[in-house]
Amino acid sequence: MKQGKTWIFQHKPSILSTGVIGGPFEKKSPYSSIFDACKDSLWMEQDSFEKANRILIEDAVDTVLSKSAVLAEDIDALLMGDLINQITPSSLAARTFSTPYLGLFSACATSMEGLALSAALVDGGYCDNVLTGASSHNAAVEKQFRYPTEYGGQKPPTAQWTVTGAGVALIGRESSQNKAIAHIEKATIGKVLDKGIKDPFNMGAAMAPAAADVIDRHFRQTNQSPEDFDLIVTGDLAWIGHSITEDLLKEKGWHFKEEQFLDCGKLMYLDDPAVQAGASGPACSAMMIYSHFLKELEKGSIKKILAVATGALLSPLTFQQGESIPCIAHAVELVCADNSSRHGRES
Amino acid sequence: MKQGKTWIFQHKPSILSTGVIGGPFEKKSPYSSIFDACKDSLWMEQDSFEKANRILIEDAVDTVLSKSAVLAEDIDALLMGDLINQITPSSLAARTFSTPYLGLFSACATSMEGLALSAALVDGGYCDNVLTGASSHNAAVEKQFRYPTEYGGQKPPTAQWTVTGAGVALIGRESSQNKAIAHIEKATIGKVLDKGIKDPFNMGAAMAPAAADVIDRHFRQTNQSPEDFDLIVTGDLAWIGHSITEDLLKEKGWHFKEEQFLDCGKLMYLDDPAVQAGASGPACSAMMIYSHFLKELEKGSIKKILAVATGALLSPLTFQQGESIPCIAHAVELVCADNSSRHGRES
Numbered sequence: 205m206k207q208g209k210t211w212i213f214q215h216k217p218s219i220l221s222t223g224v225i226g227g228p229f230e231k232k233s234p235y236s237s238i239f240d241a242c243k244d245s246l247w248m249e250q251d252s253f254e255k256a257n258r259i260l261i262e263d264a265v266d267t268v269l270s271k272s273a274v275l276a277e278d279i280d281a282l283l284m285g286d287l288i289n290q291i292t293p294s295s296l297a298a299r300t301f302s303t304p305y306l307g308l309f310s311a312c313a314t315s316m317e318g319l320a321l322s323a324a325l326v327d328g329g330y331c332d333n334v335l336t337g338a339s340s341h342n343a344a345v346e347k348q349f350r351y352p353t354e355y356g357g358q359k360p361p362t363a364q365w366t367v368t369g370a371g372v373a374l375i376g377r378e379s380s381q382n383k384a385i386a387h388i389e390k391a392t393i394g395k396v397l398d399k400g401i402k403d404p405f406n407m408g409a410a411m412a413p414a415a416a417d418v419i420d421r422h423f424r425q426t427n428q429s430p431e432d433f434d435l436i437v438t439g440d441l442a443w444i445g446h447s448i449t450e451d452l453l454k455e456k457g458w459h460f461k462e463e464q465f466l467d468c469g470k471l472m473y474l475d476d477p478a479v480q481a482g483a484s485g486p487a488c489s490a491m492m493i494y495s496h497f498l499k500e501l502e503k504g505s506i507k508k509i510l511a512v513a514t515g516a517l518l519s520p521l522t523f524q525q526g527e528s529i530p531c532i533a534h535a536v537e538l539v540c541a542d543n544s545s546r547h548g549r550e551s
Numbered sequence: 552m553k554q555g556k557t558w559i560f561q562h563k564p565s566i567l568s569t570g571v572i573g574g575p576f577e578k579k580s581p582y583s584s585i586f587d588a589c590k591d592s593l594w595m596e597q598d599s600f601e602k603a604n605r606i607l608i609e610d611a612v613d614t615v616l617s618k619s620a621v622l623a624e625d626i627d628a629l630l631m632g633d634l635i636n637q638i639t640p641s642s643l644a645a646r647t648f649s650t651p652y653l654g655l656f657s658a659c660a661t662s663m664e665g666l667a668l669s670a671a672l673v674d675g676g677y678c679d680n681v682l683t684g685a686s687s688h689n690a691a692v693e694k695q696f697r698y699p700t701e702y703g704g705q706k707p708p709t710a711q712w713t714v715t716g717a718g719v720a721l722i723g724r725e726s727s728q729n730k731a732i733a734h735i736e737k738a739t740i741g742k743v744l745d746k747g748i749k750d751p752f753n754m755g756a757a758m759a760p761a762a763a764d765v766i767d768r769h770f771r772q773t774n775q776s777p778e779d780f781d782l783i784v785t786g787d788l789a790w791i792g793h794s795i796t797e798d799l800l801k802e803k804g805w806h807f808k809e810e811q812f813l814d815c816g817k818l819m820y821l822d823d824p825a826v827q828a829g830a831s832g833p834a835c836s837a838m839m840i841y842s843h844f845l846k847e848l849e850k851g852s853i854k855k856i857l858a859v860a861t862g863a864l865l866s867p868l869t870f871q872q873g874e875s876i877p878c879i880a881h882a883v884e885l886v887c888a889d890n891s892s893r894h895g896r897e898s
């Protein structure tokens with residue numbers, strides 16, 4: 205079903221299990237105790253960082269499956285993406301598992317592109333069990349996108365830090381053997397917006413208009429407002445981008461209560477002075493949403509959340525060719541598993 | 552609905568309109584008269600080949616819309632991908648249209664990844680109208696993947712030629728205003744296979760096992776065989792890969808009649824001595840399926856076709872790091888619009 209351009213899932217597609225793996229720096233995150241594991245080395249016994257990125261995905265998938273009653277052969281599709289050229293780590297990981305594979309690219313918004321599509325495939329009856337996730341590796345990504353890291357270039361205070369990690373979720377139908385952690389109720393797919401920012405060290409500001417647009421459209425298309433949600437959580441806008449987004453949403457008439465509008469990028473490395481603006485990378489939203497925020501939904505301490513992953517669809521080519529940064533954000537509405545039919549104005 | 556791991560579409564999601572744009576070399580194709588337009592220059596008045604790639608997509612989208620009664624604002628999603636790092640041309644084209652965008656990457660199999668997902672989104676009721684397509688630009692792609700083209704390196708007879716072009720289709724429900732060209736009945740999503748081939752000049756051979764696997768699974772999962780289809784058409788296996796695929800399918804017990812098992816890559820530049828092995832690139836299958844083969848389905852000269860796009864999920868990194876080439880193929884079953892309820896064993 206659809207409402208405006210928002211996808212409405214009527215058959216309670218659910219998150220049944222998750223796997224969240226971090227890197228050595230993420231081990232210092234205040235949330236690391238709820239990640240499934242953190243690697244001690246960026247190399248992970250591989251001879252390249254891209255191959256280490258693959259290991260993060262494979263370990264996250266193994267973790268999801270080990271925590272679920274669903275067998276590997278019963279997975280109908282793997283929907284995945286990352287930031288590396290031709291999403292090589294995701295494709296190499298998909299080679300390891302003998303599972304139908306759909307490669308995705310929404311940059312750091314890939315986690316919610318995958319979650320929205322997976323929910324549609326399960327809700328529509330085309331798949332019983334889908335694995336979806338996103339990953340990034342600091343050393344693989346930053347050498348590709350920002351500066352060759354070997355130069356040791358300094359970063360301005362607007363620059364984000366790319367998370368090393370992977371977050372993967374199993375989407376399916378709840379059963380006696382597979383209890384739902386949360387239900388996926390709705391999804392709004394983002395438009396590519398670009399307000400002319402060309403600074404790769406200020407991606408939060410570049411992504412803010414796309415985030416504000418998809419949140420605004422989600423509210424309007426579903427006849428909801430911030431009051432209908434316990435939390436609205438963006439992906440990797442970090443301090444500067446998140447505050448711009450809040451300002452843009454205020455201009456559109458949406459006001460948040462204190463602690464209601466959060467950002468995974470702000471939370472990931474909370475108070476670590478090494479990270480000036482906050483965290484980024486497709487892994488950032490995937491890891492925080494599939495660990496901390498799902499845990500809160502599972503406990504029932506929050507009932508309903510709008511998860512909004514944000515992505516800068518840039519490539520080194522974008523800059524070489526003088527283009528500004530096209531950005532996108534996708535929003536997925538998650539509800540507490542025992543609460544989906546009672547919460548929200550429209551249901 | 553699903554049958555094995557094959558997606559079954561029960562509400563006749565349809566191809567309503569298409570746009571196919573080629574480049575200057577594609578103008579010499581025996582099929583060029585049924586393309587919507589061919590560019591005279593690889594540059595297309597842009598200052599880079601990647602930006603020219605974007606123009607191909609934008610022109611194909613404009614063409615689809617101009618041939619349909621559906622308005623741009625009624626498009627619910629744009630599902631698209633290409634071969635350039637971070638699918639930059641697709642993202643830049645998506646910026647031009649104010650449409651929710653889902654970036655895809657299955658390399659040269661992207662056309663059928665997009666068609667399968669679009670059919671599911673329309674069939675499941677999450678979207679009314681979806682645009683999906685794939686594109687490639689010879690000069691942008693070959694400089695990135697094979698050799699820097701400035702070197703003027705010679706190609707062996709197993710090497711394919713990357714098509715310059717874009718093919719885009721509008722997927723929706725048939726109405727009195729929007730007649731269906733064909734219905735989309737089923738889709739089987741491919742697994743990533745890799746038989747150890749490391750030669751980027753022999754991608755047909757690398758992709759053949761993935762193509763044979765998805766065709767075999769589609770037949771078995773839907774209780775069909777080659778006799779149920781007028782044509783089985785692969786994407787860009789070209790002469791060598793296509794013949795290997797036919798051999799692999801024979802080993803699995805599937806035999807084709809003469810002229811029943813075709814390949815877009817073999818047909819695109821038929822008899823052009825400049826192209827030794829055949830054509831490739833995401834545009835190859837998109838252009839041939841969304842022009843020639845749909846035209847035949849529309850005329851009723853063929854009733855049912857299995858369209859199988861094939862992709863090598865390689866990147867320059869794959870080779871630098873000594874990896875062999877992971878490959879994938881996705882299969883979509885298309886039927887003549889007035890025939891969908893009468894044809895095929897299982898319906």
